[in-house]
Amino acid sequence: MLTAVDRHDEYLVIRSLSQKISVIKYSFHSGNVACLSKNGFLLKIINIVIAIILLFWVARELAATKETKDxxxxxxxxxxxxxxxxxxxxxxxxxxxxxYAYLQCRANMKWNVSHNKPHECHIIRVYHTDLDCIMVQxxxxxxxxxxxxxxxxDR
Structure with a gap:
């Protein structure tokens, strides 16, 4: 069981109940973890925890990017x-x-389809003249x- 974790620059110093000290070198940028002690089991657990934290961070960043792009x-x-x-x-x-209104309607329709929302506006067709459109209307x-x-x- 861990009793203390100290962070020193790029090193984690972990003290257990038996006062064994493990020093872990980590890098959040590359996701690499290197153990400077012989405790391989502890390394595996910390490597998994760091990987999970990185996955959640990447998922959050991707979600924020998608919201701003769309x-x-x-x-x-x-x-x-x-x-x-x-x-x-x-x-x-x-x-x-x-x-302009036709293209805006098309963009609105595509946005609603991509977000699984009901249509607010639906494009039908572009006619040769205004009069042709009015006749069909x-x-x-x-x-x-x-x-x-x-x-x-959805379509």
């Missing part, structure tokens, strides 16, 4: 007319939007086209 993308405001047909799953409305409204894609969480 920020939430809000759905567009649908204020600018265009030739891209989208469906607003929150307000339950069809909209013909411009390029009116058709979808008057024919009450099914919008089951809003319920899907």
């Amino acid at each position: 920020p939430y993308v809000a759905p567009p405001t649908y204020k600018v007319w265009g030739r891209g047909l989208v469906y607003d799953c929150i307000k339950k409305e069809w909209a013909c939007v411009g390029r 009116l058709y979808n409204i008057t024919r009450n086209v099914k919008v089951d894609f809003c319920k899907e969480k």
Whole structure:
């Protein structure tokens, strides 16, 4: 059983109940551990503990990196007319939007799929002209086209 652990620069001095002293040299950067005593069992335990600590640290760093790399993308405001047909799953409305809003809707849709969330906005298609988009929009409204894609969480 260990009674004391002292840290001296890159060395750990470990005293047990029998007053045997083990000196362990460690390096957090490379994960290497070298025992300066003959106590191999203690070395194995400390090596495992250091490896577990390093794994948790790496996992935490990766999670923090993923959160900063993948920020939430809000759905567009649908204020600018265009030739891209989208469906607003929150307000339950069809909209013909411009390029920026269409691309923002696509980014929002991809973010929701990657985070297993329901769609807030769903892209349909980009038409040749604004009038073509409006015609399809009116058709979808008057024919009450099914919008089951809003319920899907993953594709």
